[in-house]
Amino acid sequence: MHIGERIGAYRKRKRIPQETLAGLVGRSRSWLSQVERGIRGVDRLSTINNLAAALQVKPADLVGHDWKYAPNGSPEVAAVAAIRAHLASYGHLLARPSESPPWPLPQLRAATVEVHRSYQAAKYGATARVLPDLLRAADGYDGFAGQSSREIHLARCMAYAAASKLLTKMGESELAWITADRASHAAMAADSDVARGLAAYQIACALHRAEQSDEAEYVAVGAAEHLLPLAASDEPDLVSLAGSNLLLASVIAAQRADRSLATERLTRAEQLSQLLAQDANRAWTAFGPTNVQIHRASVAAELGDPRAVIQEATMVDADRLPKGLHSRRVQVHLDLAWAQTQAHNDTEAVFHLHLVNRQAPEVTRYNTIARETLRELLRRARRTTPALNTLATSAGVLA
Structure with a gap:
């Protein structure tokens, strides 16, 4: 049986009319009818979760195989084990001597730049291989209180933010949450609104991947609301981070089938992108008018509207994005x-x-x-x- 047949079987067993079940998950009766007949697929994690909750079954009962492999399973990356081992070592807490002396600050900063570039170029394997050494070097400065402490904390924030990005992509949501949390502590130590906004975005992404969408939305919206008054100064990094958090919040609203709220957040993000007047990659956000347009297509996909996806996607000129943003393109x-x-x-x-x-x-x-x-x-x-x-x-x- 395909997933639609399973949905139909459970619905009939519980004597729930098609129109009622469709309404419970924010869809139309015709959509559900097409799903049950196998005309349409269900490939959105949020939709499967909503259907399972409405039918009072486990998501695996609808998917037909172990939930950890569907539909959010990802292939393993060997270097993730090394990242996990470093996060679990807690050498600084146990007063263990560092395996190697800390890198000079310019080297640490340069390495964080390169790892972000590698990630945005969709070179995930190469990014994973670099991260364990980078995190060890960043943690070599843990507790540093010298003259350059703010710059060190900023570099540590950026290093852990990059790790959280990759781990979120790999489906390692718990490790992604840990690294994003460490980025947030470094951001607070640096007393930087830009670093706070970046860390908040990564925390929201990790929570979202962990299927804690309500918490993710709370963090993303809260970060955007905090940054919006500051972004009024036209500081491009703050504008970009406020907009990026709004874009993530719009996707979460769409997954909840809240079209009006998703559209409202997209509109606010578009207004912020107009302040930049160009596509950029400030604070490693890839935020700008083109990225907003790309998210309009993604939101339409989350709403299950293929016609709108095609309409929005045809308006995107990906060549306007800065070079190196392969994953966005x-x-x-x-x-x-x-x-x-x-x-x-x-x-x-x-x-x-x-x-x-x-x-x-x-x-x-x-x-x-x-x-x-x-x-x-x-x-x-x-x-x-x-x-x-x-x-x-x-x-x-x-x-």
Whole structure:
């Protein structure tokens, strides 16, 4: 049985009308009818959770296999174990001597810049390999109270923020939360609003990946509200961080099927992007008019509206983004692949996934939606094509 058949079976067993169940999850009766008949897929984690709650079953009962592998399972990255080991060592707390002397501050700062660039270029494996040494070097300064203490705390915040980004992407939500929390402590020690905004965003991302959406929304909205009065000074870093937190909050609202609130937050973010008047990457946010437009397509996808995804995505000019932002550039193609899959335009869906894989192959492997879209295309294909097989193998969906 596919997921739609399971949903229909549980609904009928509990004698819940289609219209009632659809209303409980913020969808239309026609949408639910198409899901139950296998015409549409359900690839959003939030939608599966909402359906399971309404039917009073476990998400795994609807998915049909162990929940840890669907749909948010990610392949393991070997270097994550080294990051985990460092986080669990607590050498500074136990007064153990450092394994190596701290890096000079200029070297530490330069390394944090490079690791953020590597992550945004979607080089996740390379980023993971660098992070254990970077975090050890950053923690070598733990408790430092010298003349350069503020700059050191800022560098530690940026190092742990980069670690949280990668761990969130890898599905390691608990480790992502720990590293984001350490970034927040460094931000407070540095007494920097920019660092606070960056740490808050990473905490919200980690909570969101851990399926604690209410808490994530609270943090993201709170951070945006705190930064908005400060952003009135047109400080580009603060503007970018306020806007980024609003964009994350808009996605969370869309996952809750709150279209009006998601739209309102997108509008506020767009107004902030107009203050910058250009696409930038201040505070490693990639925030600007183009990123807002990309999020409009993503919000439409979260709302389950493939037509709106296609309409919004066609208005995006990804070439306007700063160089190196490969993960942001391919997001449009990920959303279009999902939309075309929902419309059963499988050839077009494979085409967009091919563009993702060509520009940022590690996104294909580690992005939840890319992997689940490929599974859906494989499941209903009468015969697989070399292009689909190659993509699925690259993503680790096929051995």
